[in-house]
Amino acid sequence: MSDSPREEIFSSLQHIAIIMDGNGRWAQRRHLPRLLGHRAGVKAVERIVRATTSYHIPYLSLYAFSTENWKRPQTEVKGLMSLFKFYIRKKIDELREEGVRLRFAGRIQGVPDDIREIMYQAENITKDGERLQLIVCLNYGGRQEILDAIQHIVRESDGTDITDETFRKYLYLPDVPDPDLIIRTSGEQRLSNFWLWQGAYSELYFTSVLWPDFTEKTLKDAIDSFEKRDRRYGGIQS
Numbered sequence: 081m082s083d084s085p086r087e088e089i090f091s092s093l094q095h096i097a098i099i100m101d102g103n104g105r106w107a108q109r110r111h112l113p114r115l116l117g118h119r120a121g122v123k124a125v126e127r128i129v130r131a132t133t134s135y136h137i138p139y140l141s142l143y144a145f146s147t148e149n150w151k152r153p154q155t156e157v158k159g160l161m162s163l164f165k166f167y168i169r170k171k172i173d174e175l176r177e178e179g180v181r182l183r184f185a186g187r188i189q190g191v192p193d194d195i196r197e198i199m200y201q202a203e204n205i206t207k208d209g210e211r212l213q214l215i216v217c218l219n220y221g222g223r224q225e226i227l228d229a230i231q232h233i234v235r236e237s238d239g240t241d242i243t244d245e246t247f248r249k250y251l252y253l254p255d256v257p258d259p260d261l262i263i264r265t266s267g268e269q270r271l272s273n274f275w276l277w278q279g280a281y282s283e284l285y286f287t288s289v290l291w292p293d294f295t296e297k298t299l300k301d302a303i304d305s306f307e308k309r310d311r312r313y314g315g316i317q318s
């Protein structure tokens with residue numbers, strides 16, 4: 081048994097996934113442009129990456145940009161893309177030093193060339209990180225991921241004997257365990273096309289806190305709630 085109480089407490093929690101919602105409303109309430117809400121959202125990302133590492137939780141995934149987010153005004157889309165570029169560039173070395181491995185999930189081919197290039201670089205530079213895998217879902221959609229997997233399977237095989245296990249191999253990051261806990265901020269209570277396959281048995285936690293206001297304490301509240309859940313995976317109460 082581990083002598084670290086933290087490791088023991090959270091041993092059943094391998095992967096936290098977050099739908100970071102409410103940046104726009106956070107800015108609106110302060111009469112600021114929406115982009116400043118996203119910038120404040122980056123600060124929350126930094127806080128939560130640190131906290132997750134300190135809790136010894138090995139996987140954190142963040143829904144940063146969905147396949148549907150291209151429908152937003154061009155200025156906002158451009159601003160978000162520059163923010164991703166800025167964040168990744170600024171953080172690569174620090175993440176590597178902290179033992180964080182940065183990975184991406186989504187239709188990466190659809191991301192602008194300059195950002196895709198930096199994403200590949202970041203994945204390569206941080207590839208040996210062993211403390212935390214930080215998965216940024218960018219141009220990600222759960223339905224699209226399932227469709228991409230099916231197309232891949234059809235190209236590679238005759239499609240017979242597809243099981244849960246074999247299907248999984250065609251997902252974007254097959255080695256990443258399913259999220260144990262999916263958190264959504266800002267009071268909305270839906271999945272919005274996030275981890276549709278992987279989230280089949282995830283515990284869901286909704287908070288009215290807007291993403292830029294999300295702190296270590298909000299994360300801890302979510303973890304405490306998770307710890308009280310009885311996960312049955314379709315079986316009976318233990």
Ligand code: FPP
Binds near residue numbers: 100103142143164291
């Ligand atoms: C949803 O809030 C938020 C997004 C679509 C963008 C999330 C991006 C960040 C937090 C930026 C940093 C991320 C990384 C990984 C560097 P919203 O704009 O829909 O808010 P609203 O519902 O209040 O309008």
